[in-house]
Amino acid sequence: xIKMNRKLSLFFIGILAAAVGLPAVYAVGVPSFSTILxxxxxxxxxxxxxxxxxxxxxxxxxxxxxxxxxx
Numbered sequence: 289x290i291k292m293n294r295k296l297s298l299f300f301i302g303i304l305a306a307a308v309g310l311p312a313v314y315a316v317g318v319p320s321f322s323t324i325l326x327x328x329x330x331x332x333x334x335x336x337x338x339x340x341x342x343x344x345x346x347x348x349x350x351x352x353x354x355x356x357x358x359x
Contacts, residue, residue, distance in 0.1 A: 298355070 314320075319327075325336045 298358075 321340075325333075325339065329336050329339070
């Protein structure tokens with residue numbers, strides 16, 4: 289029961305961090321991910337999908353390592 293509460297609290301902390309952090313980053317003037325991909329790889333590039341999958345995989349791997357170390 290305690291592990292489930294911990295996982296739920298981490299999930300909601302992540303949602304709250306994204307809900308507060310992303311608008312703050314946008315207000316500061318940091319361009320969006322799609323703007324950066326279009327500038328670097330060009331519009332309609334098939335490489336954009338590969339870069340996106342690679343970055344998402346890296347983030348998920350990092351989050352998994354942090355959660356595993358936390359438990």
